[in-house]
């Protein structure tokens with residue numbers, strides 16, 4: 003066995019804030035061999051990011067090393083002089099979770115990577131360095147790398163920037179790369195590309211990678227061996243497959259059991275057939291277009307078609323999901339559904355009424371009926387208002403006057419969502435992320451709504467909290483016969499919680515299907531690609547080699563002709579260039595828009611789908 | 617080579633620059649027009665008849681009326697303004713009421729028509745003095761920038777450290793020094809007592825230095841504070857921390873990146889500070905009897921020399937507009953995300 007490139011021995015790191023001293027990492031030891039990809043998983047706050055920083059000697063106040071060594075090629079880098087450490091940066095590289103802030107926003111990306119090469123390897127000439135950067139940008143499949151070299155960070159998308167930063171890290175042929183949550187800000191298909199890329203690069207450059215992630219399935223995609231960190235301690239270390247098959251430590255067992263099952267189990271929420279239920283929300287040919295100013299032109303605007311001719315029904319008692327990657331139009335759809343915006347075309351009906359025509363009492367009733375639960379639990383709570391008061395406000399707005407009854411109602415709702423009574427008078431500052439999200443849900447629930455619109459409600463939470471909240475949603479739905487509309491990018495959550503799913507791509511619904519059908523028999527190549535990219539602990543149904551996508555979605559300002567998915571579709575053929583496929587029925591309830599879906603009469607199917615909505 | 621601004625190294629296409637310039641120049645023209653209208657109207661409603669000054673106290677009332685009518689000073693203001701602007705757009709700022717073409721101001725009694733033809737062109741008067749003032753302003757700016765950069769950057773790199781405190785005290789003291797007082801003290805000290813620098817009048821570049829120092833002291837406090845807070849803010853950005861981990865040296869991070877980013881707020885402040893610099897120039901030139909635009913302005917005002925005052929107003933507002941365009945252009949070329 004090759005000698006270890008990295009040996010961490012008894013590493014302990016403390017938070018050294020006066021009055022709030024506590025250990026963050028306790029006595030961590032492990033080894034890494036050349037070319038090995040080692041995963042590190044743990045919940046948020048477990049100390050894994052601190053570990054990744056300690057390995058690259060980037061511990062800054064208020065953190066302090068309490069003991070132990072980080073031996074790289076048999077030398078303790080924590081004891082090195084800054085100058086010596088700086089030269090070692092050539093061999094020890096780091097990529098973090100926030101690609102957008104990592105480079106100077108005022109200089110072209112390529113130039114900054116060249117600057118880094120020249121800083122760690124001054125013997126390489128400028129022209130040679132530039133050549134190498136372009137070559138690597140091509141290797142990570144950044145389209146037209148030569149031109150991109152001169153673009154500024156703000157002109158890169160998140161996924162592209164993350165790839166550029168991987169180039170930045172790999173360009174000096176490092177022996178060790180620390181990747182801290184690199185896929186976290188990325189969409190699934192892009193994250194899958196990035197992970198595949200890292201695996202390729204480790205082979206090409208013989209680099210060992212420490213792959214830190216908060217998601218066990220993601221770490222599984224990348225790593226051959228996994229370390230589990232819980233509360234600053236290394237609790238388990240096993241080869242990936244062994245760890246998943248037979249986790250030994252209770253924490254690991256919990257972690258594995260909480261990863262939502264995709265194909266192993268039937269979804270927990272069977273529903274009656276649509277025929278017996280009434281549609282509570284219907285979208286009828288809804289479009290939304292924004293005007294965006296053209297850069298550097300005298301006047302003139304481009305049209306950004308954020309949502310294009312979307313038609314679907316949500317039935318009473320449904321858990322309906324709208325999924326898609328960033329920029330697919332799902333947030334616009336959320337704003338249309340909640341009447342934060344009115345559509346440019348088509349109509350949004352709530353129990354048969356066009357919501358853009360509502361006003362006065364009708365609008366107030368609609369707002370009570372449909373409540374929004376927002377995305378980020380850290381930004382959406384007013385910090386100086388006691389939780390009880392916060393929950394009273396919506397009631398007062400909607401005309402409740404009797405203080406006793408208000409209090410009673412708020413207590414009942416807090417009880418419902420699992421918030422202890424004692425929090426009534428507390429400020430939200432001390433709450434955990436999960437509790438904050440519960441407060442958000444309670445805020446929506448006090449008005450006894452019939453429909454909850456969840457905009458990425460769970461995406462800021464870690465696995466354990468997500469698990470608990472999903473259970474809560476299920477309970478609430480049973481007790482209050484709620485209808486849910488989830489706006490999400492997280493297919494695993496959708497598989498667990500939703501019965502009907504709309505997949506969006508570039509503003510269009512490309513597939514609309516029941517849960518089982520969508521996951522077991524997807525009709526659209528994009529859905530298949532999403533499924534193949536989804537990190538999971540199970541055996542894959544769809545091999546990424548067959549359906550994984552290259553590149554990123556085109557801009558909604560310049561839509562491709564024909565099928566808007568064709569620039570990335572592995573199955574595109576000549577008809578796709580000419581004709582935009584219509585949503586076509588596949589069986590009784592499911593629809594998909596792809597020329598490969600065989601159907602005698604697409605138009606008839608579309609008509610049929612409309613008439614069920616009205 | 618890499619980084620040369622001629623290639624595709626940036627999003628500032630020539631198209632962008634052109635549209636930017638046209639848009640801003642058009643806005644500038646409107647501003648200048650409004651300034652001219654304002655000054656023109658004000659000058660004609662304030663008390664004090666310029667013809668009386670030109671002709672001298674002893675001239676008979678009828679003669680004054682005759683001259684005034686001949687010069688068009690009794691027409692409605694709109695008509696006068698239209699006539700004036702018509703000439704301005706052709707580059708003719710008119711002639712001074714009181715200055716002969718050959719130099720010193722004409723005084724009281726020489727009111728006969730023969731001298732009318734020899735009155736100085738306003739444009740010539742301005743073009744004579746403007747370079748002097750530009751030289752003074754540039755020197756002041758250079759001194760202020762060198763001083764403020766050294767102090768401000770050092771302060772921004774160690775927020776709360778002793779240099780930061782020093783920078784704070786220095787800028788507090790500077791901001792509370794009245795420029796006329798400082799001018800007189802410095803003239804006494806450096807010129808009269810020590811004999812290092814000449815102070816009064818102008819007979820070579822060394823005469824610029826003392827007034828420039830006074831102006832620089834006036835400019836520095838805002839620059840120091842802008843720079844120290846901008847540098848401190850930049851040093852807290854994640855690209856700086858990650859820059860260390862990427863292996864960049866501290867000098868590179870500071871010089872190449874933090875300063876580059878910090879210069880954008882500095883440029884914006886400079887654009888604004890330019891107007892207060894103009895105010896300072898008038899006082900300082902007056903104190904040091906420096907033959908620049910400021911001194912010309914004061915004399916023009918004292919002599920009710922309407923065409924000259926108007927000309928100076930138009931030229932300074934044009935300079936003001938141009939400088940702000942340049943500042944914004946520089947800022948957008950440093951930070952491509954900015955759009956004006």
Ligand code: SF4
Pocket residue numbers: 526527528565566567568571572573574575578583595596597598
């Ligand atoms: S229509 Fe063509 S391009 Fe579009 S998804 Fe189907 S096969 Fe792919």
